[in-house]
Amino acid sequence: MRERAFDLGLWLLLCVPVLLKSDPDDGGSWTGVAVGVALLGGCVAASRRWPLAPVAVVVAVSLSSALELFTASYSLALLAFGYLAGRRQEQTRAALWLFGAVAAAGLLLTAVTHASLGQWFTLLLTLALAVVAPWLIGRYVRQYDRLVRSGWELADRMEREQAAVADRERLRERSRIAGDMHDSLGHDLALIAIRAGALEVDPALGPAQQHAAGELRRAAADATARLRDIIGVLREDDAGAPTTPSGETVEELVSRARASGLSVSLAPAPVPTLPGMSGLALHRVVQEGLTNAAKHAPGAAVSVAVTGDGPNVRVRVASGPGSTAPPGLASGGTGLVGLDERVRLAGGSLTRRGAGDGGFVLEAVLPRNPPAPLPAAPTSARELDRARREVRKGLARAIWIPLALLGALGLLMGGVAVWTQAQSYLEPEDYAGLRIGQSLKEIAESAEDWPARPLDGPPQRTPAEPPGVDECRYYRSTMLAAIPVYRLCFVDGHLADKAKVP
Numbered sequence: 001m002r003e004r005a006f007d008l009g010l011w012l013l014l015c016v017p018v019l020l021k022s023d024p025d026d027g028g029s030w031t032g033v034a035v036g037v038a039l040l041g042g043c044v045a046a047s048r049r050w051p052l053a054p055v056a057v058v059v060a061v062s063l064s065s066a067l068e069l070f071t072a073s074y075s076l077a078l079l080a081f082g083y084l085a086g087r088r089q090e091q092t093r094a095a096l097w098l099f100g101a102v103a104a105a106g107l108l109l110t111a112v113t114h115a116s117l118g119q120w121f122t123l124l125l126t127l128a129l130a131v132v133a134p135w136l137i138g139r140y141v142r143q144y145d146r147l148v149r150s151g152w153e154l155a156d157r158m159e160r161e162q163a164a165v166a167d168r169e170r171l172r173e174r175s176r177i178a179g180d181m182h183d184s185l186g187h188d189l190a191l192i193a194i195r196a197g198a199l200e201v202d203p204a205l206g207p208a209q210q211h212a213a214g215e216l217r218r219a220a221a222d223a224t225a226r227l228r229d230i231i232g233v234l235r236e237d238d239a240g241a242p243t244t245p246s247g248e249t250v251e252e253l254v255s256r257a258r259a260s261g262l263s264v265s266l267a268p269a270p271v272p273t274l275p276g277m278s279g280l281a282l283h284r285v286v287q288e289g290l291t292n293a294a295k296h297a298p299g300a301a302v303s304v305a306v307t308g309d310g311p312n313v314r315v316r317v318a319s320g321p322g323s324t325a326p327p328g329l330a331s332g333g334t335g336l337v338g339l340d341e342r343v344r345l346a347g348g349s350l351t352r353r354g355a356g357d358g359g360f361v362l363e364a365v366l367p368r369n370p371p372a373p374l375p376a377a378p379t380s381a382r383e384l385d386r387a388r389r390e391v392r393k394g395l396a397r398a399i400w401i402p403l404a405l406l407g408a409l410g411l412l413m414g415g416v417a418v419w420t421q422a423q424s425y426l427e428p429e430d431y432a433g434l435r436i437g438q439s440l441k442e443i444a445e446s447a448e449d450w451p452a453r454p455l456d457g458p459p460q461r462t463p464a465e466p467p468g469v470d471e472c473r474y475y476r477s478t479m480l481a482a483i484p485v486y487r488l489c490f491v492d493g494h495l496a497d498k499a500k501v502p
Contacts, residue, residue: 003048011044014080018073036061036073047081051088052098054081055131059102067109067119069102069126082131086138095135102127115457166337173338177280177345189227193220250286254304257290264290264302271306272313278366281346282306282315288339289317289362300359312348313366320359418479423452426475426486431498434488438495451475459483466497 018036039061043054058077065071069078089095106123109115196217200210248256250271257264274282286304293302300320307314336352343350348366430447444450454473458465462485465472469489477486477500489497 007044007048010080011041014040014044014077017076020072040077043077043081047084048088051081051085052094055085056098059131063102063105063109067106067113067115068122069106069130070122075130078130079134082134083138086135086140087142088138092139099127099132102131169337170341173341174345177277177342189220189224193217193224196220248283250283250304250306253283253286253290262290262293262302263300264293264304266304266306268305268307272308272368274313274366274368277342277346278313278348278368281342281348281364281366282313284339284342285315285350285362285364285366286317288336289319292360292362293317293319309365311368313368315364315366317362318359319361421476421479424455424474424476425479426451426477428477431475431477431486431500434495434498436495436498439493440490443495455485458487459485462487462501465489469496472497 015037018033018040039057043057047054055078058074058081059069062069062071062074062078065073085095103124106120106127110120196213199205199213200217202210202213205213251266254264254266271282273279286306289304290302293300302317302319305314305316305318307316336350340350343364343366346366348364350362350364352360352362354360427447427449430450433446434443438446454475458472458474462474462483465487466489468491470491470493472487472489475486475488477484484500484502487497487499487501488495
């Protein structure tokens with residue numbers, strides 16, 4: 001429906017110049033109007049399937065009316081169909097062949113009708129401004145749309161890939177959390193099995209109690225084995241054995257980093273104790289901050305601060321620029337994406353930013369109590385909206401800048417055309433002062449502003465020249481109209497006849 005409405009509006013718009021030329025006193029006729037309206041309707045209907053066909057038809061109709069290709073009735077149609085051809089045509093070779101054929105046909109018509117080369121040059125100029133330039137703009141818009149569409153497809157694919165990578169890192173971090181829980185839970189189950197084993201051999205208990213204690217010991221051992229199997233399935237194939245001591249505190253982590261050569265300070269001491277996942281997340285934040293300092297700011301001084309903030313605990317790891325990397329500090333393995341997931345699962349928030357001196361700051365806020373509901377994962381809605389606005393601005397620039405350049409070129413060519421006409425313009429006062437029998441030299445000396453050169457030849461459908469004259473020269477009688485013209489005929493270099501001919 002939208003395409004039909006567009007085609008109908010385009011057809012009505014292109015018919016306006018044809019209807020304006022319906023006055024017989026203006027060289028038009030209702031028959032010509034009817035033919036033109038029907039012709040434009042067929043061209044609009046065929047423009048979607050055969051984009052170049054309307055261009056060829058309108059060019060042919062224009063050439064039949066004026067060799068210069070410029071007609072008041074069909075100039076707007078040339079612009080419109082030229083743009084639509086560039087916008088809708090996939091290949092460019094057929095359009096180039098058509099433009100070359102129009103130029104060759106114009107040259108042939110110039111030779112057949114004995115017209116001047118100036119008219120052919122005018123045809124080329126009209127072809128360039130009214131057909132080729134809109135076609136180029138259409139091609140540019142088509143390519144730009146394709147580029148934008150490809151860019152969005154690439155951006156969507158990259159966003160999906162980044163989301164997949166982030167999901168994979170989150171799964172890795174959850175597997176790591178499961179491993180941490182295995183360490184603590186396995187330790188507890190082992191203690192239960194040991195205590196149950198002691199009860200199983202305690203002589204103070206009866207056989208029934210010893211048997212129950214044995215079943216408890218075996219159940220704890222089986223639970224430990226099943227837990228180990230489950231964690232083994234979750235663990236990655238290339239994941240090695242953990243190198244961090246189980247149950248390591250933040251003070252022990254900082255001491256181990258300091259022993260490896262990292263200049264690190266901890267304040268205040270002792271560090272507040274957090275239960276469950278918050279405590280594990282606190283350990284991981286400090287570990288990742290120290291690892292990043294060793295990797296990206298070697299030799300820099302690192303400060304670790306863990307402070308209470310009401311129901312939350314704030315941990316901050318800051319590092320400045322450095323030059324020497326200390327050896328022996330193990331990496332956290334999953335990076336900031338996994339760390340962000342661990343802090344998020346603990347109900348906290350993580351921020352990281354660069355420092356003004358070239359270092360970095362890693363901050364996390366962790367709850368003392370059980371985790372709050374997980375915040376929603378961040379989206380890129382604002383970035384997507386901003387990118388769309390930039391695309392719309394770029395598309396507007398892509399349309400209006402070429403149109404402005406085309407308008408400037410048209411004004412320049414119009415100025416050149418007016419200047420060229422002025423070179424052949426004969427003032428009415430100078431024409432009235434001409435006398436039969438004057439020589440060319442006398443005429444040029446008597447006129448105040450004699451034209452630099454005459455026209456290349458008589459306009460079309462001018463009356464026949466007087467018999468017996470050697471030559472006739474034609475000059476413009478007005479600046480903006482091709483007719484009427486002044487005709488000066490000479491015999492033996494003297495003026496023999498002068499007339500104003502239509």
